[in-house]
Structures are given as structure tokens and as C-alpha cells.
Amino acid sequence: MPEEIRQALAQREVTVIDIPMNRTQAVPCSALEQAYDWLFFTSVNAVRYFDFDQLLPRAKILAIGNQTTKVLKERGLPVDFQPRKGFSEGLVSEWMATVTEPQRVFWPHSLRARRVIYDSLTKGGHTVLEQVIYTNQFVAEDRKQLIQLLNEARLDYVLFASPSAWESFFETVSQLADLPERFWEKLQIAAIGPVTAKAIEKAGQSVALQPKVYDMQHLYKCLLEEIKLKE
Numbered sequence: 001m002p003e004e005i006r007q008a009l010a011q012r013e014v015t016v017i018d019i020p021m022n023r024t025q026a027v028p029c030s031a032l033e034q035a036y037d038w039l040f041f042t043s044v045n046a047v048r049y050f051d052f053d054q055l056l057p058r059a060k061i062l063a064i065g066n067q068t069t070k071v072l073k074e075r076g077l078p079v080d081f082q083p084r085k086g087f088s089e090g091l092v093s094e095w096m097a098t099v100t101e102p103q104r105v106f107w108p109h110s111l112r113a114r115r116v117i118y119d120s121l122t123k124g125g126h127t128v129l130e131q132v133i134y135t136n137q138f139v140a141e142d143r144k145q146l147i148q149l150l151n152e153a154r155l156d157y158v159l160f161a162s163p164s165a166w167e168s169f170f171e172t173v174s175q176l177a178d179l180p181e182r183f184w185e186k187l188q189i190a191a192i193g194p195v196t197a198k199a200i201e202k203a204g205q206s207v208a209l210q211p212k213v214y215d216m217q218h219l220y221k222c223l224l225e226e227i228k229l230k231e
Contacts, residue, residue: 001216002220009227012227014227020138021168021169022137022168024048024137026133027135029132029133034104036105038060038062039056041061041068044065044071045110047068047075048071048134052075054106061077062091062095063079064086064087064091065214066213081095086193086215091117092121105129107129109130110136112136114195136164146169146172150172150179158188160200163199166191166199170200189205189206190208191209191210193210208226
């Protein structure tokens with residue numbers, strides 16, 4: 001969370017508690033030995049765990065989200081295309097509208113990545129070369145901390161940056177025998193974007209906050225504005 005937003009929340013006596021719902025870990029993989037036209041980065045973690053020895057000088061780079069683009073540019077790498085919508089469905093529709101010939105796309109991603117990109121691009125006549133480079137895990141110490149928090153404190157807002165983070169939270173809460181009275185009714189849930197919101201709604205819960213720009217900075221700002229409105 002940006003320090004200025006954290007301070008603004010602290011001034012309003014809002015306590016911010018960070019508990020990772022997923023920790024990432026590298027997955028060993030063999031180097032890709034095929035040429036490609038595009039390299040798709042669909043998260044900051046994909047940049048973090050990618051072996052840049054595999055980057056072809058002539059390949060174009062696509063990045064989802066402002067933060068992913070920022071991290072790539074900090075590495076001195078140009079971003080040739082960033083979809084306006086920061087999720088897979090938006091990426092597919094916007095990027096496919098710009099290409100006129102079949103492309104070879106290298107897509108390094110998480111073990112739990114959704115299949116939207118692969119399925120849509122291959123259906124559209126493009127070749128997708130995949131590489132699983134990291135995985136997400138809800139580790140025992142974080143789960144223990146979440147359970148302790150739920151037992152000892154009242155939560156007003158919970159922010160989720162991915163469907164997997166929501167799933168870790170929801171599964172843990174669902175296993176608790178003694179939840180606070182009207183826990184779900186009182187809890188305000190914030191989702192980073194429509195994909196995460198859909199996962200939350202699929203579980204029967206409602207999304208109170210969702211930014212117009214699908215990244216963490218705007219999600220935090222959305223929360224701050226909501227709290228200001230209630231002052």
C-alpha cells in the first residue's frame with residue numbers, strides 16, 4: 001500500500017492489516033527453444049520469475065496493468081502493447097483486433113492461470129507457447145494469522161487482488177465454527193477487477209468496491225474515497 005494512502009487511513013483511525021493469501025514460489029522449468037513474435041506478461045510476478053535469457057531481441061512485449069508495465073520499464077524494456085482493460089478477456093479482444101496475421105506468443109505464467117488467453121488465441125489461429133514459471137500457495141503461517149485475526153478483531157473491509165486470494169480467504173472463513181454475528185452482512189468486500197469480483201459473487205457474496213482502473217493503486221484509492229464519504 002502506498003505510504004501516503006496508509007497515512008491518510010491512519011489519520012482516520014483505520015488500521016491496515018496485511019496478510020498474504022498467496023505466496024509465490026518459482027517453478028523450475030526448461031528453457032524455451034522456439035522462436036516467438038510476442039511475449040505476454042500478465043502479472044508483475046510473471047516478470048519477477050521470468051528468465052530474461054529467453055527474451056528474443058526482436059520480440060514485442062505485451063503487459064497487463066500499469067504496475068506490470070512499470071516494472072518492465074524499470075528493467076529498461078519497452079512495452080509495445082498494454083490493453084486498456086487489465087484482465088485476460090480485455091487483453092484478448094484488444095490485442096487480436098490489432099494483429100492481421102497469425103502470431104507466435106510466448107506466455108510465461110502461474111500454475112493456476114486461467115485458460116482464457118490460451119483458448120482464445122489458439123482458436124483465433126495463433127500459436128501459444130506456455131511456460132509455468134511460478135505457483136501460488138496459501139502457507140500455514142498466513143492461514144494461522146488470518147484465523148487469529150478473525151477470532152480477535154472485527155473486519156470492516158477486505159481487499160482482494162485475485163480470485164485465488166479470495167478463494168484462500170473464503171475457504172478459511174467457511175471452516176470456522178464461530179464467526180462474529182452477521183459477519184458477511186457487515187463485511188465490505190473490495191475487488192481489484194471484474195474477474196476477481198466474479199469469483200466473489202460466484203461464492204454468493206457481494207462486491208462493495210471495485211476501481212475503474214484494475215490495479216492495486218486504484219483499489220487503495222477507491223477504499224480511501226469510500227471511507228472519506230462516510231466521515
